[in-house]
Amino acid sequence: MKFSLKVVLITAALAATAVYAADRTDPNAIARSEAMRAIGGAMKTLGGMAEGKVDFDAAAAGAAKDAMMAAATSIPTNFMTQGETDPESKAKPEIWTSWDDFAADAATMAAAVTALDVTSAESIGAGMGALGGACKDCHTEFRM
Numbered sequence: 001m002k003f004s005l006k007v008v009l010i011t012a013a014l015a016a017t018a019v020y021a022a023d024r025t026d027p028n029a030i031a032r033s034e035a036m037r038a039i040g041g042a043m044k045t046l047g048g049m050a051e052g053k054v055d056f057d058a059a060a061a062g063a064a065k066d067a068m069m070a071a072a073t074s075i076p077t078n079f080m081t082q083g084e085t086d087p088e089s090k091a092k093p094e095i096w097t098s099w100d101d102f103a104a105d106a107a108t109m110a111a112a113v114t115a116l117d118v119t120s121a122e123s124i125g126a127g128m129g130a131l132g133g134a135c136k137d138c139h140t141e142f143r144m
């Protein structure tokens with residue numbers, strides 16, 4: 001299965017970054033961290049089904065897709081205010097100097113979520129590469 005390794009890598013990367021929201025003080029930095037964690041949680045659910053680690057569940061897959069879409073569309077709003085005052089934030093200042101690029105990455109992710117077919121484990125797996133690529137593109141450029 002070609003997507004399997006990719007899913008494993010994404011899940012591992014998420015586990016490594018999932019600890020710092022609680023120490024934040026800037027409300028905006030908290031909101032965006034929580035939205036990203038929601039995205040990460042949905043990604044784990046969908047990735048688990050795609051890999052066959054978790055039994056496919058149409059309702060759970062649909063809910064994960066909805067949660068991911070809601071969080072994806074909140075990205076531009078959540079990052080609109082600069083949260084540099086928060087020392088725990090991993091957001092790079094380039095977000096605000098290259099805002100159009102950042103917003104375009106958010107739109108790419110939203111398109112990948114829209115395109116994700118959650119009617120079977122196989123169809124989820126088929127969409128995982130595009131989705132994971134959208135996370136990676138933005139994180140590489142805009143996350144410390």
Ligand code: HEC
Pocket residue numbers: 014017018019020021029032033034036037039040043075088089090091092102103105106109131132134135136138139142143144
């Ligand atoms: C448009 C850019 C963008 C996209 C697309 C994006 N992210 Fe992020 N993500 C960020 C930035 C920037 C941060 C750091 C935010 C901060 O520290 O304030 C982040 C942080 C995170 C975190 C850490 C949250 C925390 O505080 O614990 C997780 C988990 C995460 N992203 C998962 C994902 C996943 C999974 C995807 C794809 C399905 C994704 N992200 C797509 C920009 C993006």
